[in-house]
Amino acid sequence: MKTKKQEIIRLNANENIYGCSRSVLKAIKRNIKDIYLYPAMPVRLEEKLAEKFGVEPKNIVVGAGSVRLIDGIIQTFVEHDEEIIIFERSFVAYEQLSAAHRRKHVFAKLTDFICDVDNILPLVTKKTKVIFIANPNNPTGTIITHARLEHLLEVVSNDILIVVDEAYCEYVTDKSFPDSFSLQKKYPNLIILRTFSKIHGLAGLRIGYGVMKEELAGVLKKSRIPFFFNSLSEDAALAALADEKFILLCAKKNEREREFLYEKIKQAGLNIIPSQGNFLYIHFNNEEEKEKIFKRFAEKGLLICNLKTFGQDKSLRIGIGNRKINKELYSYLSIH
Numbered sequence: 001m002k003t004k005k006q007e008i009i010r011l012n013a014n015e016n017i018y019g020c021s022r023s024v025l026k027a028i029k030r031n032i033k034d035i036y037l038y039p040a041m042p043v044r045l046e047e048k049l050a051e052k053f054g055v056e057p058k059n060i061v062v063g064a065g066s067v068r069l070i071d072g073i074i075q076t077f078v079e080h081d082e083e084i085i086i087f088e089r090s091f092v093a094y095e096q097l098s099a100a101h102r103r104k105h106v107f108a109k110l111t112d113f114i115c116d117v118d119n120i121l122p123l124v125t126k127k128t129k130v131i132f133i134a135n136p137n138n139p140t141g142t143i144i145t146h147a148r149l150e151h152l153l154e155v156v157s158n159d160i161l162i163v164v165d166e167a168y169c170e171y172v173t174d175k176s177f178p179d180s181f182s183l184q185k186k187y188p189n190l191i192i193l194r195t196f197s198k199i200h201g202l203a204g205l206r207i208g209y210g211v212m213k214e215e216l217a218g219v220l221k222k223s224r225i226p227f228f229f230n231s232l233s234e235d236a237a238l239a240a241l242a243d244e245k246f247i248l249l250c251a252k253k254n255e256r257e258r259e260f261l262y263e264k265i266k267q268a269g270l271n272i273i274p275s276q277g278n279f280l281y282i283h284f285n286n287e288e289e290k291e292k293i294f295k296r297f298a299e300k301g302l303l304i305c306n307l308k309t310f311g312q313d314k315s316l317r318i319g320i321g322n323r324k325i326n327k328e329l330y331s332y333l334s335i336h
């Protein structure tokens with residue numbers, strides 16, 4: 001007998017549950033006939049981003065996803081006898097790419113699931129070259145405030161590169177979130193990474209960018225592989241940037257649903273961490289409880305992130321859905 005195919009809802013990779021702007025789809029359709037041509041360098045995108053952030057195009061480096069920029073930073077700026085500092089329970093690519101390039105990384109602890117810059121300071125040595133900070137942090141969703149980031153920039157030597165990865169910044173509502181562009185003017189060792197994969201909804205196209213001082217950007221640009229960028233991406237990214245209404249709408253809906261789901265999960269008696277991203281982090285008392293909920297969700301076609309894959313045995317990360325999905329989510333949350 002033919003059974004109805006279960007729809008899988010992806011809440012495991014922090015993608016935009018609302019998709020992407022319609023103008024992005026139009027831009028892709030317009031350009032699809034030209035995919036037999038090699039792409040041009042993304043000069044128009046660099047110019048647009050520079051205009052948006054009040055910097056020069058020479059300060060912008062576009063890459064095939066911000067992971068490609070993370071990769072480039074590690075490969076290009078860190079020597080084999082130097083070290084990278086990463087928070088534990090942070091974006092796994094920092095660790096994976098450090099290992100892939102055989103660069104040493106050390107872990108700073110979190111305090112109550114928060115990336116506390118004071119936990120970085122004892123790890124800083126003469127060998128430290130790069131400090132990666134996901135802000136908001138993935139998977140915990142917590143932020144480092146402007147004042148705390150400034151403190152870190154103030155106390156560490158200016159030959160250490162501090163990379164703030166702001167992949168989820170458009171979702172942030174906490175007013176103490178850093179204005180990293182103003183900090184960068186004062187501290188040129190600050191590198192800012194952003195992406196089109198999250199609120200812009202272009203994860204499959206692979207577009208990210210970094211903003212940094214000219215000297216660093218020049219070196220990173222030289223390290224890119226030829227034709228690093230696909231020919232559908234530039235116009236898609238430009239269309240995404242232009243549709244501010246879509247971005248604001250997604251941010252607004254996310255804020256509302258984040259509060260709703262957070263409260264419901266809290267009411268269910270689970271240890272949920274307040275988040276500034278488009279995802280929520282739940283920490284369980286034991287692995288058994290966590291597995292029970294993970295399996296229950298999987299059976300219902302709700303794909304969430306079991307952080308066991310990343311060595312966090314007692315934690316789950318759940319992407320925030322729309323109201324219909326969120327209602328379904330919390331109805332399966334009881335641990336009994």
Ligand SMILES: Cc1ncc(COP(=O)(O)O)c(C=O)c1O
Nearest residue numbers: 065066067134138167195197208
């Ligand atoms: C903190 C953080 N940075 C970067 C990325 C990846 O971005 P991109 O798709 O631009 O490579 C992710 C993806 O989950 C992330 O969580």
